[in-house]
Amino acid sequence: MKKFILTSIFLIFISCSKDSIIYSEIDNQNNTLKTITLPIDNQKSFQSIPSLGQNSKLFFGNESGSDNLFSLVQFTLFSGYIPPTSFLDLLADSIQVDSARIFFQTLDTINSSAKLKLYALPVEDETIFSDSTNFYSLSEHIDFNNSSIFLNETILNEIAPLDSVSYDTISFDFKGENLETLKTNLFNTASYPSRTIMLTSENLEQLFTLESNESSREPKIRVWFKAFVNDTTTVDTSILFFADKDISIISPPEITNEDKQLISLNGASGLKSLIHFNLDAVSNFNRNALIKNANLILNVENKNFDDSIFSVGISTIQDSISNWNYTSFYQPSSDYEDYQSTNVFLNSRNIVDNKVSIPIQSYIQLFKNGAIDNNGLMIFGGSSNSPYDKVSFSVESLEVLYVEP
Amino acid sequence: MLNPRIVLIYIFISLIHGQSSMNALGYGNFSNKFQASSISIGSSVLSSTFKENISLHNPASWHNLPFAVLNTSVSFSEGLFEDNKNAFFNLSSTTLVVPWRQKLSFGLTFSPLFSRDIILEDLTNDQFIFTENDTLNYRRKITSSGGASLAKFSLGYKINEIQSIGFEYGTVLGSSRKSNNLIIDNVNHLLQERDYFSGGIVSLFYTQLLENSIGIPITFNTFFSKSLKNIGVENEAYQSFIDLNGNSYHDSSDFPDLGQALLPIKTFSANEMSIKEFAMSFDYKDENRNHYIIELYNWNDTGDHIFSSSIIDSYVESYSKLNLGFARFGIPYTDERYDYKAGIFFGDYDLKNIDNVKEFGIGLGIGIQFGLTNNQIDISYNYLVRNNLEFIKGNETIQSFSIGLSLGDLWFVKRREM
Numbered sequence: 001m002k003k004f005i006l007t008s009i010f011l012i013f014i015s016c017s018k019d020s021i022i023y024s025e026i027d028n029q030n031n032t033l034k035t036i037t038l039p040i041d042n043q044k045s046f047q048s049i050p051s052l053g054q055n056s057k058l059f060f061g062n063e064s065g066s067d068n069l070f071s072l073v074q075f076t077l078f079s080g081y082i083p084p085t086s087f088l089d090l091l092a093d094s095i096q097v098d099s100a101r102i103f104f105q106t107l108d109t110i111n112s113s114a115k116l117k118l119y120a121l122p123v124e125d126e127t128i129f130s131d132s133t134n135f136y137s138l139s140e141h142i143d144f145n146n147s148s149i150f151l152n153e154t155i156l157n158e159i160a161p162l163d164s165v166s167y168d169t170i171s172f173d174f175k176g177e178n179l180e181t182l183k184t185n186l187f188n189t190a191s192y193p194s195r196t197i198m199l200t201s202e203n204l205e206q207l208f209t210l211e212s213n214e215s216s217r218e219p220k221i222r223v224w225f226k227a228f229v230n231d232t233t234t235v236d237t238s239i240l241f242f243a244d245k246d247i248s249i250i251s252p253p254e255i256t257n258e259d260k261q262l263i264s265l266n267g268a269s270g271l272k273s274l275i276h277f278n279l280d281a282v283s284n285f286n287r288n289a290l291i292k293n294a295n296l297i298l299n300v301e302n303k304n305f306d307d308s309i310f311s312v313g314i315s316t317i318q319d320s321i322s323n324w325n326y327t328s329f330y331q332p333s334s335d336y337e338d339y340q341s342t343n344v345f346l347n348s349r350n351i352v353d354n355k356v357s358i359p360i361q362s363y364i365q366l367f368k369n370g371a372i373d374n375n376g377l378m379i380f381g382g383s384s385n386s387p388y389d390k391v392s393f394s395v396e397s398l399e400v401l402y403v404e405p
Numbered sequence: 406m407l408n409p410r411i412v413l414i415y416i417f418i419s420l421i422h423g424q425s426s427m428n429a430l431g432y433g434n435f436s437n438k439f440q441a442s443s444i445s446i447g448s449s450v451l452s453s454t455f456k457e458n459i460s461l462h463n464p465a466s467w468h469n470l471p472f473a474v475l476n477t478s479v480s481f482s483e484g485l486f487e488d489n490k491n492a493f494f495n496l497s498s499t500t501l502v503v504p505w506r507q508k509l510s511f512g513l514t515f516s517p518l519f520s521r522d523i524i525l526e527d528l529t530n531d532q533f534i535f536t537e538n539d540t541l542n543y544r545r546k547i548t549s550s551g552g553a554s555l556a557k558f559s560l561g562y563k564i565n566e567i568q569s570i571g572f573e574y575g576t577v578l579g580s581s582r583k584s585n586n587l588i589i590d591n592v593n594h595l596l597q598e599r600d601y602f603s604g605g606i607v608s609l610f611y612t613q614l615l616e617n618s619i620g621i622p623i624t625f626n627t628f629f630s631k632s633l634k635n636i637g638v639e640n641e642a643y644q645s646f647i648d649l650n651g652n653s654y655h656d657s658s659d660f661p662d663l664g665q666a667l668l669p670i671k672t673f674s675a676n677e678m679s680i681k682e683f684a685m686s687f688d689y690k691d692e693n694r695n696h697y698i699i700e701l702y703n704w705n706d707t708g709d710h711i712f713s714s715s716i717i718d719s720y721v722e723s724y725s726k727l728n729l730g731f732a733r734f735g736i737p738y739t740d741e742r743y744d745y746k747a748g749i750f751f752g753d754y755d756l757k758n759i760d761n762v763k764e765f766g767i768g769l770g771i772g773i774q775f776g777l778t779n780n781q782i783d784i785s786y787n788y789l790v791r792n793n794l795e796f797i798k799g800n801e802t803i804q805s806f807s808i809g810l811s812l813g814d815l816w817f818v819k820r821r822e823m
Contacts, residue, residue: 032587033533033543287667288596288645290660292589293535365661369644401535405587405596405645 033292038364038398042276042321042376045260046339047328050270052387053131053247057209058104059387060116060201064304065253066268066388070144070200071210072121072129073219073246075186077195079239087187087195087241096226100174100182102152102197104210105167105217109160114204116156118172119148120185122192129196129247144249148198149185152178156201156208167217170210195244207386218243253304253390260326262301263379263395265312267387270329274321274339276376277398282368286404289368291361293401298379298393300354305389311382312356313348315341316363320375341378344371348382356393364400425484425493426523426794426801430756431710431720432600432638432678433521433552433581440478440497441809445770445785446730447748451610451626451686452698454746455772455811456781457734458688461500463626464561464571465610467510472778472813473503480787482805493522495805502559503816510561514575518602521549521581525716543589547716551581553602553636561610567617571610571628577602577636583714584653593648597655598714604636606680622690630682638677640712642670678708686728698730698748710757719757726752730768737774744772746785764791770807778813785809 052059058071078084090097102118121128123142133141152172161168174182189195201208211217220242227235252268263273275296296314303310318340327336345363349356366372381389427434440461443454455461459469461476477499484491498516505511530542557575564570580601587594608630615623644667647660655663686700705723730748735741752764770785784806791801 033535033541033589035535287670290594290645290647292594292647293539362661366665369661369665369667371665399536401541403587403589403594405585405594 033401033403036281036400036402038277038279038281038294038400040275040395040397041278042324043263043274043395044321044324045255045262045264045271045273045326047255047330048270048272048339049132049329050250050252050268050387051131052250052267053129053133053245054214055248055267055383055387056212056214057248058199058212058246059248059250060199060208060210061204061206061388062201063205063207064388064390067251068201068204069249069251070198071246071248072133072144072196072198073213074127074129074194074196074244075219075221075241076244077189079223079241081239085239087189090187090223090225091183094228096228097179097183097187098175098224098226100179100221100223101171102174102219102221103169103171104199104219105169106159106208106210107161107164107167108207108209110156110206110208111158111160112156112204112206112208114156115153115202116170117153117200117202118151119198119200120151120182120192121148121194121196121198122185122188123147123194124192126193128194129245131247133247133249144198149181151182151185151197156204167211207388212248213243213246219246248387250387253388258302259390259392262392263298264390264392265379265381266390267381267383267385269390271390272339272378272380274317274324274376274378275395276321276324276374279364279367279374282364282400285368285402289402289404291365291368291400292403294359294361294364294398295357296360296377296398297396298356298358299396300351300356301392301394303389303391305386305391308386308389310351310385310389310391311348312351312358313346313380313382314358314360315343315347315378315380316345316372317375317378318342320373339378341380345377351391360398361400425482425803427721427754427762427791428521428523428549428552429525429716431519431706431715432602433519433549435519435704435721435724438498438516438518438555440476440500441480441783441785441807442478442744442746442770442772442781444478444480444787444805444807445746445748445768445772445783446698446732447728447750447766447768448726448787449686449698449700449728449730449748450684450702451612451628452624452688452700452730453690453696453732453734454730455783456744456779457690457694457696458624460626461502463610463612463628464510464512464559464573465569465612465626465628467502467512467559467561467571468504468507468563468569470502470504470510471507473816474501474779474811474813476500476502476809476811478783478807478809480805480807482803485802485804495520497807504561505817508563510559512557512559512561514555514557514559516555516557518553518555518575518577518579519581521552521583523550523716524548541589543587546586546588547584548586549581549583549716552579553577553581554579555606567614569612571608571612573608573610573630574633575606575608577604577606583716593651593653594645595648595653595655596643596645598640598642600712600714601639601641602636603639604632604678605634606630606636607633608682624688624690625685626688627685628683630680632678632680635676635708636678636680637673637675638712639671639673640714642672644669672712674709674711676709677712678706678710680704680706680708694734694736696730696732696734698728698732700726700728700730702726702728717759719759721754722757723755724752725755726750735772735774737779742774744770744774744783746770746772760793760795762791762794764789766790776813778815779811780813781809781811783807783809783811
């Protein structure tokens with residue numbers, strides 16, 4: 001009897017579902033969905049140190065008013081194999097280097113008679129470049145062009161990866177006389193500890209890229225040699241050295257006065273921008289206001305490229321801005337400020353139909369919730385952009401849609 | 406002995422509340438506490454509804470029980486509002502009553518005090534044009550659930566052959582939730598809050614047989630109940646969010662991210678509800694064990710109601726009910742062990758700010774006794790019409806079937822060791 005009763009109760013329980021009471025007159029107050037226009041307080045362009053050392057590409061070619069000067073690649077001191085073998089070890093009497101190959105990989109397709117030239121930089125400094133090594137501060141560094149020793153060259157004809165995800169290889173082979181030049185000027189780290197090569201293009205009027213150290217397909221050197229262990233034993237083998245760090249050094253497009261008045265971006269010159277909206281009205285929003293839609297609209301005013309993909313990033317900045325005039329790291333003045341972006345809010349979008357629309361409702365909501373100060377937003381080009389590409393935008397007031405459930 | 410697992414199941418299911426439009430008022434509907442035998446006479450509080458001269462809601466009558474009783478009731482209801490049918494499941498109180506030598510009795514009861522279980526949904530979309538290319542369709546859905554419950558300890562005492570009294574103290578506990586959902590292009594925008602209830606209610610019962618004084622076999626019952634410690638509510642208001650993953654919980658996948666949301670605001674109102682109840686009934690019994698019952702019941706709330714968490718901007722200030730009932734009780738262990746019950750009632754809800762709601766209902770029921778310890782199943786049917794529900798602009802009809810199960814057991818009896 002008890003089982004029957006309990007089973008009945010259970011069946012009733014699971015057979016019942018709770019439906020909505022359909023009710024067509026729940027009050028929708030007129031102010032359920034609201035809009036507000038937030039004006040721009042200030043905006044500026046500024047020039048920061050170009051961070052091409054962190055780019056996953058090495059850039060070559062001259063276009064859009066930019067010139068590739070050269071790229072520098074420093075290799076590891078030891079090979080990637082056990083036991084560790086250094087460049088200097090290869091110069092020992094018991095070692096006979098047979099040949100060497102310096103090779104790079106690329107995703108680009110090119111068929112050109114332009115040349116890619118390879119040089120060694122036999123200088124006595126151990127570290128000869130960093131992110132601050134760029135067109136503007138060459139005077140603070142060694143004269144790369146006049147310090148270089150020509151090693152080898154190749155013509156960029158018929159370079160074509162099989163598909164969009166495979167890589168083609170560009171090799172510089174060393175044997176005989178040029179192998180000796182390589183050993184003298186690159187392997188001899190006792191005299192020239194920099195282990196750095198210079199790569200430059202000649203007569204290349206289009207953009208061409210090689211994978212850099214930041215890519216998983218970084219430049220490498222393979223060395224084939226014989227090691228004479230004793231009178232009867234010889235080991236015939238090869239070892240591989242990997243790129244340790246690298247950088248492209250580019251003469252960027254000129255920054256015009258118009259660029260300085262607009263929201264302007266360029267990777268090679270380190271051109272970025274800042275914008276500050278007046279969010280006073282947001283401070284007065286109700287506690288339960290939700291920012292539903294707020295897109296920063298940037299309209300392209302001018303650009304030096306046609307159809308390439310250009311990504312625009314936006315982020316919060318760490319400190320408030322006091323100087324809203326154009327500033328440059330290259331010609332710092334007394335009121336020069338260094339702007340640090342933070343990843344509290346970060347977003348990006350590509351240019352589509354000469355316009356970029358970047359959602360920033362999270363930024364407004366964070367400010368409304370008191371989680372961040374309204375220090376402004378930094379606008380910058382994405383790392384995947386060509387450093388030659390420069391674009392200037394005008395900016396619209398911010399239309400914000402907010403709701404109160 | 407009673408199986409502990411069954412007790413656990415009863416306690417579990419008694420936590421669930423059913424929905425009706427009255428649940429949208431204030432902190433919810435307060436009339437879900439009646440068990441099946443009482444519902445069949447029109448939700449009578451005091452008079453003979455469970456067995457002859459015994460009401461499970463009246464501790465002053467419990468000394469008449471021959472066995473300890475564990476009782477619970479469930480209801481399956483169908484609400485009709487305009488053209489919409491709405492089925493829901495409702496569980497009323499669970500009561501354990503233990504009589505001692507037909508003189509003293511005590512009981513434990515767990516029952517809903519308020520039920521806020523309701524979903525109101527507007528299927529009509531409004532439109533909002535944000536930009537030239539962005540037209541938003543939006544509508545609203547309001548959901549509330551849970552409600553305050555009451556855990557009661559009761560004592561009944563038979564003073565003499567014609568008088569008995571009862572005392573009851575209930576602790577208010579539990580919580581309810583409310584969610585305002587603004588649905589924009591099928592994405593939920595939720596504003597949620599939660600109310601935690603606390604307080605205490607004390608009740609006094611009195612029963613007297615009037616036959617000796619007026620010569621007519623009438624039993625007079627009355628009770629008075631009051632918030633000993635007014636019902637306080639702690640309101641916890643959460644920040645609204647866009648439920649991007651559609652799980653109705655604010656988490657790291659929503660906007661704003663839970664880690665970036667504002668902390669809940671907690672507010673406490675100590676005098677949110679102040680409830681008084683009063684009832685009196687006359688129960689006439691003829692020589693054929695037929696009972697004719699008339700009962701008056703009044704409920705009122707003079708609390709502050711400072712929180713605006715009611716779905717409808719109103720609450721029940723008072724409720725009055727007239728109940729006319731009939732019951733014919735069977736004789737245990739005979740072929741005539743069936744109880745037959747019927748009743749009608751008229752109710753009037755006095756609502757804050759809006760027009761009163763009238764209700765009319767009928768109840769029918771049968772009770773079947775079985776087993777050596779007077780186990781009992783009560784099956785009742787209740788038909789209820791509420792008119793003039795201005796706040797939802799319509800009438801409401803509710804039909805419900807209730808089943809009550811009472812399991813008896815003999816307590817406080819010395820058993821001879823084998």
